Structure formats: C-alpha cells, structure tokens
Amino acid sequence: MRIAVCLTNTTKVAPWLAGLREALPGTLVEEWAPGAPQADHAIVWAPPQRFLDEQQSLKGIFNIGAGVDALLKLKLPARARVVRIDDGGMASQMAEFVCHALIRHFRELDCYEDDVRNGAWSYRRPRDRADYPVGIMGLGVLGERVARAVAHFEFPVLGWSRTPRAVPGVRGFAGQEQLDEFLRATRVLVCLLPLTRETQDILNARNLARLMPGGYVINVARGAHLVDDDLIALLDSGHLAGAALDVFRTEPLPAEHPFWRHRKITVTPHTSARTLREESIVQIAGKILAMERGEPIAGVVDPQRGY
Ligand code: NAP
Ligand code: GLV
Numbered sequence: 001m002r003i004a005v006c007l008t009n010t011t012k013v014a015p016w017l018a019g020l021r022e023a024l025p026g027t028l029v030e031e032w033a034p035g036a037p038q039a040d041h042a043i044v045w046a047p048p049q050r051f052l053d054e055q056q057s058l059k060g061i062f063n064i065g066a067g068v069d070a071l072l073k074l075k076l077p078a079r080a081r082v083v084r085i086d087d088g089g090m091a092s093q094m095a096e097f098v099c100h101a102l103i104r105h106f107r108e109l110d111c112y113e114d115d116v117r118n119g120a121w122s123y124r125r126p127r128d129r130a131d132y133p134v135g136i137m138g139l140g141v142l143g144e145r146v147a148r149a150v151a152h153f154e155f156p157v158l159g160w161s162r163t164p165r166a167v168p169g170v171r172g173f174a175g176q177e178q179l180d181e182f183l184r185a186t187r188v189l190v191c192l193l194p195l196t197r198e199t200q201d202i203l204n205a206r207n208l209a210r211l212m213p214g215g216y217v218i219n220v221a222r223g224a225h226l227v228d229d230d231l232i233a234l235l236d237s238g239h240l241a242g243a244a245l246d247v248f249r250t251e252p253l254p255a256e257h258p259f260w261r262h263r264k265i266t267v268t269p270h271t272s273a274r275t276l277r278e279e280s281i282v283q284i285a286g287k288i289l290a291m292e293r294g295e296p297i298a299g300v301v302d303p304q305r306g307y
Contacts, residue, residue, distance in 0.1 A: 001024075001026075001027045001028070001040050001041070001288075001292065002027070002028040002030070002037065002038070002039040002040055003020060003024065003027055003028065003029045003030070003039055003040065003041050003042070003043065003288070004030060004031075004032040004036060004039035004041075004042045004043075004051075004055060004058075005017055005020065005029060005030065005031050005032060005042070005043045005044075006031075006032040006042060006043070006044045006045075006047040006048075006051045007043070007044065007045045007046075007064065008045060008046045008047065008048065009045065009046050013031055015277060016043065016064075016277065016281070017029055017030075017031060019277060019278065019281040020043065020281055020284075020285065023281050023282060023285035024285050024288065024289070032047075032051055032055075034050060034054065035054070036054070038055060038056070038057040039055055039057070039058060040057065040058070040059055040060075041058060041059060041060040041061075041062065041288050041291075042055060042058050042060070042061045042062065042080075043062045043064060043284060044061055044062065044063055044064070044071065045063065045064045045065065046070060046071075047071075047074070049074050049075065052074055052075060052076055052077060053075070055077060056077045056078070057077070058077045058079075058080040059079065059080060059081065059291065060080065060081050060083055060287070060288060060291055061076065061077075061080045061081070061082050061083065062083050062284045062287065062288070063082065063083065063084050063085065064085060064275050064280055064284075065084070065085055065275055066084050066085050066086075066090060066141065066142065066273075067084070067194060067195065067221070067222060068082055068084050068194070068301050068307065069194065069195035069196070069222060069224075069306070072301070072303060072306060076303070081291075081300050081301075082300070082301040082303065083284075083287060083297065083299050083300055083301065084299045084301055084307075085275060085280055085283065085284075085299065086141055086283065086298050086299040087141050087142075087145075088275065088276060088279045088280045088283050089276040089279040089280075090141075090142060090273035090274070090275070090276070091141060091142050091145035091146075091273070092145065093272065093273040093274065094142045094145065094146055094192070094220060094272055094273040095145050095146050095148075095149035096149075097220060097246070097272035097273065098146045098149070098150065098190055098218055098220060098272070099146075099149050099150060099153065101218050101244035101266070102132075102134060102150065102153075102155070102188055102190075102216075102218065103153070104244075104266075105188070105216050105241070105242060105244070106127060106129070106132055106155075106188075107127075108124050108127075110266075111124065112124075129153070129154055129155045129156070130156060131187065132155055132156075132187050132188055133155065133156040133157070133158055133185055133186055133187050133188070133212075134150050134155045134156070134157050134158070134186070134187075134188045134190060135158040135159070135160065135182055135183065135185065135186025135187075135188070135189050135190070135211075136150070136157065136158070136159045136160070136170075136190045136192060137160050137189065137190065137191045137192060137193050137202070137221075138160070138161065138191070138192035138193040138194070138221065139159040139160070139161040139165040139167055139170070139172070140161075140192070140194075140307075142192050142273065143159065143161075143190075143192040144159075144165070144167055146190060146192060147159050147167055147169075147170045148167070148168075148169070150190075151169040151170065155188075156171070157169060157170045157171070158170065158171045158172075158173065158182055158185055158186055159171070159172050159173065160172075160173045160174065160178070160179065160182045161173075161174050162174065162175065162198075163175075171185075179207070180210055183207055183210035183211055184210050184211075184212070185212075186211055186212065186215070187211065187212040187214065187215055187216065188215070188216045188217075188218065189203075189208075189211055189215060189216070189217050189218065190218045190220065191203060191217070191218070191219045191220065191221045191225050191226075192220060192221050193221050193225060194221070194222075194306065194307030195221065195222035195224055195225060195306075196305070196306030196307060197306060198306075199225055200224050200225065201224070201225070201226075201227050202225050203217065203219060203225050203226040203227065203230075203231065204227040204230050205227065205230035205233065205234065208230060208231065208234050208239075208240065209234065209239060211239075211240070213239060214239075214240075214241045215234075215239065215240045215241065216240065216241050216242050216243065216244075217231065217240065217242075217243040217244070217245075218243070218244045219243070219244075219245050219246065219247055220246045220247065220272040220273070221247060222247050223245075223247045223248035223249040223250070223251065224249055225247075226245070226249075228249065228257075228258075228259070231243060232258060232262065235262065235264045235265070240264070241264065242264040242265065242266070243264065243265050243266070244265075244266045244268070245259060245265060245266070245267055245268070246268045246269075246270055246271065246272040247270050248270070251269075251270055252269065253267060253269075287299070
C-alpha cells in the first residue's frame, strides 16, 4: 500500500511522515511531489488541484481537520472517499474555548479587568444564568460536546441541527422551519456548523437581529458563516453586547479589518480546536486499515450534503 502526504501551508510534514510510518509498518508513506506514483490513500491539508488531478487511484482522502469546506471546492478523483477528523482531541478543546468565552462574557470579566487596570475596586450585580440561554448551531461531533460542557455550568442550552438530535439536557430545534424559534430563545449564540451552501452567511442581520437583546456571538466554525458588516452594525446599535471570533473570511485577519479594534469584539487566531498530530495519526491509520479490510468507518463526508 502507498500513502501520499500532501500538507500545505504551515503544517510541519516530517513528524507526520514519521508518525504515519510508525503507525502503518510495511506501508510506503511519502510526501507527494508532482509526478509521484499513484497512491492508495492520501493525507491532506489544502492540497493543490494538481495533486488531485494526478492521483486518480485514491480510495481515501484523509483531511487532517474537521472542516472539509475548502477540500470540497476542488475537483476530487471519482472513486475517492473524503474522510474528516472525528474529534481526535478537538472536542474537549472546543468545549474549553467556548465555555471560557461564555463565562468571560457572563461574569463580565473584561469589565473587571478594565476596572482593576484603572485601580478601581468595583462590584457588578450578579447575573442570573437563566437569563443567558446558550444556543448552539450544529450538534455534531464538536457541538454536542460543547452543549454538554455548557449544560454542566447550568446555563439553559438549546441546539439547532439539520435533522432532529436528542442530546440530554439540550432543547433541540431542527431545520429552517425551527431556526427563528431557536434564535429568539437564544442570548449567547455559538456557531459550530460546517460551512456549506446552506450555512454560508447564516450569521447575517436577519438572523442575528432575532437573538434576545444583549445577545453575544461566539463563532468558532468558519469566517464565511458571518456577514462582518451586519455584526458590526448590530453591535454598534446596541442590540448585540459582543462577540468572540476565532475564524474569519480572510485568515490571517487583515491588519486593516475593523474586528481588530472593535471594543466589543474579541479576536483569536483560529485556535479554538487544533489538530493534535499524535491522536490524528492513530485515528487515520486505524481508518485506513479498516477501509482496506472493507469495514465501515466514521467521518466519511457526504459531498452532496457538504459535510
Ligand atoms: P459535524 O460533526 O459534521 O456536525 C455538524 C453539525 O451541523 C450537525 O449537527 C449537522 O446537523 C449541523 N448542520 C449541518 N448543516 C446544517 C444546516 N443546514 N442546518 C442546521 N444544522 C446543520 O461537524 P463538527 O465536527 O462538529 O465540526 C463543525 C465545524 O467546526 C467544522 O465543519 C469546522 O468548520 C469547524 N471547526 C473549527 C475549528 C476551529 O479551530 N475553529 C476546529 C474544528 C472544526 P445533523 O446533525 O442533522 O447532520
Ligand atoms: C479546523 O478549523 C478544522 O476544521 O479542523
């Protein structure tokens, strides 16, 4: 069996090659270069179209992230199945990140930090968690884990998915027909949707205006879910209280973008849930071996659905 590794951008390739060789003894694992022999499976991040055009024999294309939106924009070899990372240590990172953003807002920790910096010993009136229902868009691998973590802090939790999902402690909503009801019952909105035709620009003026007054937006999915100017207008009008943004339409976020300086926006550099190399290698190697044995595997992407 031959495996082609094609990881572009900032990823360090050597430790992936070493880890995959160790996890799949007897397998040829090579970094792809133009004109390389046909491989059976590929491990990719942001591969060039030329890689996919050349590698027409691929059975599996293993993306080293959860989101496959960029990969699905490319023309893929006809018989290849696209497989995403299923948790692999990302779900608990995402739960930490979202709970931190939520609690920092709910407990007004940024305000305390400002006061302390100005030498002020001040108190704010305690808030009631019942007034801060948290609505999670996307109840998949990451969204469900985040919902459980938020419920642990005794916030009311709502979830919205494409098809109905029963998650203990979560009030479930599904489909376009229940979106408005979900938004109207939400004060803190967490976006954990995959980026698809249906979900692009979903955090727009119409939908964000439906959140409870004083709403807060946590976008940890993809930048193209959010209409940037609509968010700024609703923050400036006072309908929304703030936003924590980890993902952006253009990354790195351009220096001139107003998000950097908006006093109600907290920016982080797409870091809420990082791919963990060791966990991911174990998961991918296990799936390759299962595929070779003809067994079903988790995390196979449906290209029609887009996730
Ligand atoms: P997932 O397991 O595929 O779950 C997706 C969820 O979204 C499912 O509940 C699905 O509904 C729902 N959904 C999809 N389309 C919808 C629609 N049109 N309307 C309503 N609900 C819809 O994905 P995941 O692993 O949780 O990851 C979610 C996204 O997080 C990834 O796609 C990626 O873009 C992003 N991400 C970001 C970071 C970061 O560091 N910022 C890290 C990892 C991932 P059903 O349950 O009905 O299918
Ligand atoms: C990161 O954004 C991922 O999709 O894994």
